[in-house]
Amino acid sequence: MSEPLPADMFDELCPSSLNPIRFGDKWAALIIRCLEHGPRRFSELRVPLSRVTPKVLTQSLRSLERDGLVKRTVFAENTPHVEYELTPLGRSMLEPLAAACAWAEEHWDELLDAHESYDNATRLNRAG
Template identity: 80%
Template sequence: MTHREPLPADMFDELCPSSLLPFRFGDKWSALIVRCLEDGPRRFSELRVPLHRVTPKVLTQSLRALERDGLISRTAHADPRPRVEYALTPLGRSMLEPLYFACEWAAEHWDELIDARERSL
Protein backbone atom coordinates (compact mmCIF):
# COMPACT_ATOMS: atom_id res chain seq x y z
CA MET A 1 0.00 0.00 0.00
CA THR A 2 1.33 3.44 -0.95
CA HIS A 3 1.71 5.88 1.92
CA ARG A 4 -0.61 8.87 1.59
CA GLU A 5 -1.04 11.82 3.88
CA PRO A 6 -4.02 11.39 6.20
CA LEU A 7 -7.16 13.26 5.29
CA PRO A 8 -7.55 16.36 7.48
CA ALA A 9 -10.41 16.21 9.95
CA ASP A 10 -11.50 19.75 9.03
CA MET A 11 -11.44 19.10 5.28
CA PHE A 12 -15.18 19.79 5.06
CA ASP A 13 -15.77 22.02 8.06
CA GLU A 14 -18.94 24.09 8.23
CA LEU A 15 -17.38 26.92 6.19
CA CYS A 16 -16.44 24.77 3.22
CA PRO A 17 -17.89 26.17 -0.03
CA SER A 18 -18.84 22.66 -1.14
CA SER A 19 -21.52 22.60 1.57
CA LEU A 20 -23.14 25.59 -0.12
CA LEU A 21 -23.45 24.10 -3.59
CA PRO A 22 -27.08 24.54 -4.64
CA PHE A 23 -26.78 21.48 -6.87
CA ARG A 24 -25.69 17.97 -6.07
CA PHE A 25 -23.42 15.40 -7.63
CA GLY A 26 -25.37 12.28 -6.64
CA ASP A 27 -26.52 12.46 -3.02
CA LYS A 28 -25.57 14.99 -0.37
CA TRP A 29 -22.20 13.36 0.37
CA SER A 30 -21.07 12.04 -3.04
CA ALA A 31 -19.05 15.09 -4.08
CA LEU A 32 -17.25 15.10 -0.73
CA ILE A 33 -16.43 11.40 -1.05
CA VAL A 34 -15.08 11.97 -4.55
CA ARG A 35 -12.85 14.76 -3.20
CA CYS A 36 -11.57 12.45 -0.43
CA LEU A 37 -10.55 9.88 -3.05
CA GLU A 38 -8.86 12.42 -5.32
CA ASP A 39 -5.33 11.53 -4.16
CA GLY A 40 -5.75 7.77 -4.16
CA PRO A 41 -7.54 4.86 -2.50
CA ARG A 42 -8.82 5.21 1.05
CA ARG A 43 -10.23 2.88 3.67
CA PHE A 44 -13.64 3.50 5.24
CA SER A 45 -12.01 4.60 8.50
CA GLU A 46 -9.92 7.18 6.62
CA LEU A 47 -13.04 8.58 4.95
CA ARG A 48 -14.75 8.90 8.32
CA VAL A 49 -12.19 11.49 9.52
CA PRO A 50 -13.22 14.42 7.27
CA LEU A 51 -16.74 13.05 6.87
CA HIS A 52 -17.39 12.85 10.61
CA ARG A 53 -20.84 14.46 10.20
CA VAL A 54 -21.99 11.49 8.09
CA THR A 55 -23.28 8.45 9.95
CA PRO A 56 -21.52 5.19 9.06
CA LYS A 57 -24.80 3.87 7.62
CA VAL A 58 -25.25 6.85 5.29
CA LEU A 59 -21.57 6.79 4.27
CA THR A 60 -21.94 3.10 3.39
CA GLN A 61 -25.06 3.85 1.35
CA SER A 62 -23.30 6.67 -0.51
CA LEU A 63 -20.26 4.50 -1.23
CA ARG A 64 -22.50 1.73 -2.58
CA ALA A 65 -24.37 4.20 -4.80
CA LEU A 66 -21.11 5.61 -6.17
CA GLU A 67 -19.87 2.08 -6.83
CA ARG A 68 -23.15 1.12 -8.52
CA ASP A 69 -22.85 4.21 -10.76
CA GLY A 70 -19.30 3.24 -11.74
CA LEU A 71 -17.65 6.24 -10.09
CA ILE A 72 -15.67 4.34 -7.45
CA SER A 73 -14.33 0.84 -7.08
CA ARG A 74 -14.28 -1.26 -3.93
CA THR A 75 -11.33 -3.60 -3.49
CA ALA A 76 -11.11 -6.16 -0.70
CA HIS A 77 -7.56 -7.16 0.27
CA ALA A 78 -7.16 -10.43 2.15
CA ASP A 79 -3.54 -10.30 3.25
CA PRO A 80 -1.71 -9.62 5.42
CA ARG A 81 -4.74 -8.10 7.21
CA PRO A 82 -8.21 -7.99 5.67
CA ARG A 83 -9.12 -4.49 4.53
CA VAL A 84 -11.30 -2.74 1.97
CA GLU A 85 -10.24 0.27 -0.06
CA TYR A 86 -12.30 2.63 -2.18
CA ALA A 87 -10.83 4.38 -5.21
CA LEU A 88 -12.02 6.57 -8.04
CA THR A 89 -12.55 4.85 -11.37
CA PRO A 90 -11.63 6.70 -14.59
CA LEU A 91 -15.29 7.77 -14.78
CA GLY A 92 -15.11 9.07 -11.21
CA ARG A 93 -11.87 10.92 -11.98
CA SER A 94 -13.66 12.65 -14.85
CA MET A 95 -15.89 14.31 -12.21
CA LEU A 96 -12.97 16.07 -10.53
CA GLU A 97 -12.73 18.94 -13.01
CA PRO A 98 -16.44 19.86 -13.02
CA LEU A 99 -16.48 19.44 -9.24
CA TYR A 100 -13.51 21.79 -8.92
CA PHE A 101 -15.33 24.43 -11.00
CA ALA A 102 -18.53 23.97 -8.98
CA CYS A 103 -16.58 24.55 -5.74
CA GLU A 104 -14.88 27.61 -7.24
CA TRP A 105 -18.29 28.97 -8.25
CA ALA A 106 -19.61 28.44 -4.71
CA ALA A 107 -16.57 30.21 -3.26
CA GLU A 108 -17.09 33.18 -5.60
CA HIS A 109 -20.78 33.42 -4.67
CA TRP A 110 -20.32 32.61 -0.98
CA ASP A 111 -21.91 35.81 0.36
CA GLU A 112 -24.90 35.60 -1.99
CA LEU A 113 -25.53 31.97 -1.08
CA ILE A 114 -25.29 32.68 2.65
CA ASP A 115 -27.63 35.69 2.33
CA ALA A 116 -30.19 33.65 0.36
CA ARG A 117 -30.13 30.84 2.92
CA GLU A 118 -30.48 33.24 5.84
CA ARG A 119 -33.46 34.95 4.16
CA SER A 120 -35.20 31.60 3.76
CA LEU A 121 -34.99 30.74 7.47
Protein backbone atom coordinates in the same frame (compact mmCIF):
# COMPACT_ATOMS: atom_id res chain seq x y z
CA MET B 1 0.61 5.47 1.59
CA SER B 2 -1.20 8.74 1.01
CA GLU B 3 -1.11 11.73 3.32
CA PRO B 4 -3.88 11.54 5.95
CA LEU B 5 -7.05 13.43 5.09
CA PRO B 6 -7.43 16.57 7.22
CA ALA B 7 -10.24 16.39 9.77
CA ASP B 8 -11.39 19.91 8.83
CA MET B 9 -11.39 19.24 5.09
CA PHE B 10 -15.15 19.90 4.98
CA ASP B 11 -15.78 22.03 8.03
CA GLU B 12 -19.00 24.00 8.18
CA LEU B 13 -17.28 27.00 6.56
CA CYS B 14 -16.21 25.03 3.50
CA PRO B 15 -17.85 26.27 0.28
CA SER B 16 -18.35 22.64 -0.76
CA SER B 17 -21.03 22.28 1.90
CA LEU B 18 -23.10 25.03 0.25
CA ASN B 19 -22.66 23.79 -3.28
CA PRO B 20 -26.17 23.60 -4.77
CA ILE B 21 -24.96 21.41 -7.62
CA ARG B 22 -25.33 17.77 -6.61
CA PHE B 23 -23.23 14.95 -8.02
CA GLY B 24 -25.21 11.90 -6.94
CA ASP B 25 -26.45 12.22 -3.36
CA LYS B 26 -25.73 14.92 -0.79
CA TRP B 27 -22.32 13.51 0.15
CA ALA B 28 -21.10 12.16 -3.20
CA ALA B 29 -19.10 15.25 -4.20
CA LEU B 30 -17.32 15.30 -0.85
CA ILE B 31 -16.47 11.60 -1.13
CA ILE B 32 -15.13 12.14 -4.65
CA ARG B 33 -12.91 14.96 -3.35
CA CYS B 34 -11.61 12.68 -0.57
CA LEU B 35 -10.63 10.06 -3.17
CA GLU B 36 -9.01 12.57 -5.52
CA HIS B 37 -5.44 11.69 -4.50
CA GLY B 38 -5.78 7.93 -4.35
CA PRO B 39 -7.44 5.01 -2.57
CA ARG B 40 -8.73 5.41 0.98
CA ARG B 41 -10.05 3.12 3.67
CA PHE B 42 -13.48 3.70 5.15
CA SER B 43 -11.92 4.85 8.43
CA GLU B 44 -9.85 7.44 6.55
CA LEU B 45 -12.96 8.81 4.84
CA ARG B 46 -14.69 9.13 8.22
CA VAL B 47 -12.14 11.75 9.38
CA PRO B 48 -13.16 14.67 7.12
CA LEU B 49 -16.70 13.28 6.70
CA SER B 50 -17.42 13.10 10.43
CA ARG B 51 -20.84 14.74 9.92
CA VAL B 52 -21.91 11.71 7.86
CA THR B 53 -23.11 8.68 9.80
CA PRO B 54 -21.33 5.41 8.96
CA LYS B 55 -24.59 4.02 7.56
CA VAL B 56 -25.10 6.98 5.20
CA LEU B 57 -21.44 6.96 4.16
CA THR B 58 -21.77 3.27 3.30
CA GLN B 59 -24.94 3.97 1.28
CA SER B 60 -23.24 6.82 -0.58
CA LEU B 61 -20.18 4.71 -1.38
CA ARG B 62 -22.41 1.89 -2.66
CA SER B 63 -24.31 4.36 -4.83
CA LEU B 64 -21.07 5.74 -6.27
CA GLU B 65 -19.88 2.18 -6.87
CA ARG B 66 -23.15 1.33 -8.63
CA ASP B 67 -22.77 4.43 -10.81
CA GLY B 68 -19.28 3.29 -11.81
CA LEU B 69 -17.54 6.25 -10.14
CA VAL B 70 -15.89 4.36 -7.27
CA LYS B 71 -14.21 0.96 -7.15
CA ARG B 72 -14.29 -1.07 -3.92
CA THR B 73 -11.38 -3.47 -3.38
CA VAL B 74 -11.33 -6.08 -0.61
CA PHE B 75 -7.90 -7.14 0.63
CA ALA B 76 -8.10 -10.59 2.25
CA GLU B 77 -4.86 -10.36 4.22
CA ASN B 78 -4.06 -11.17 7.86
CA THR B 79 -6.08 -8.10 8.76
CA PRO B 80 -8.68 -7.87 5.97
CA HIS B 81 -9.58 -4.39 4.83
CA VAL B 82 -11.42 -2.53 2.08
CA GLU B 83 -10.25 0.43 0.02
CA TYR B 84 -12.24 2.78 -2.16
CA GLU B 85 -10.83 4.59 -5.17
CA LEU B 86 -12.09 6.60 -8.11
CA THR B 87 -12.54 4.81 -11.41
CA PRO B 88 -11.58 6.60 -14.63
CA LEU B 89 -15.23 7.66 -14.89
CA GLY B 90 -15.08 8.97 -11.32
CA ARG B 91 -11.86 10.86 -12.07
CA SER B 92 -13.65 12.53 -14.98
CA MET B 93 -15.92 14.17 -12.37
CA LEU B 94 -13.00 16.04 -10.77
CA GLU B 95 -12.92 18.90 -13.28
CA PRO B 96 -16.66 19.72 -13.21
CA LEU B 97 -16.62 19.27 -9.44
CA ALA B 98 -13.73 21.75 -9.12
CA ALA B 99 -15.69 24.25 -11.24
CA ALA B 100 -18.78 23.80 -9.04
CA CYS B 101 -16.69 24.27 -5.87
CA ALA B 102 -15.08 27.41 -7.30
CA TRP B 103 -18.54 28.76 -8.14
CA ALA B 104 -19.77 28.06 -4.60
CA GLU B 105 -16.70 29.79 -3.14
CA GLU B 106 -17.26 32.84 -5.39
CA HIS B 107 -20.93 33.07 -4.35
CA TRP B 108 -20.40 32.07 -0.69
CA ASP B 109 -21.91 35.24 0.80
CA GLU B 110 -24.92 35.18 -1.52
CA LEU B 111 -25.59 31.52 -0.72
CA LEU B 112 -25.36 32.15 3.03
CA ASP B 113 -27.69 35.17 2.74
CA ALA B 114 -30.19 33.12 0.73
CA HIS B 115 -30.13 30.30 3.30
CA GLU B 116 -30.60 32.74 6.17
CA SER B 117 -33.42 34.59 4.41
CA TYR B 118 -35.24 31.37 3.57
CA ASP B 119 -34.83 29.97 7.08
CA ASN B 120 -36.10 33.19 8.65
CA ALA B 121 -39.11 33.33 6.33
CA THR B 122 -39.90 29.66 6.97
CA ARG B 123 -39.71 30.20 10.74
CA LEU B 124 -42.08 33.19 10.52
CA ASN B 125 -44.57 31.30 8.35
CA ARG B 126 -44.65 28.36 10.73
CA ALA B 127 -45.02 30.60 13.78
CA GLY B 128 -47.83 32.64 12.26
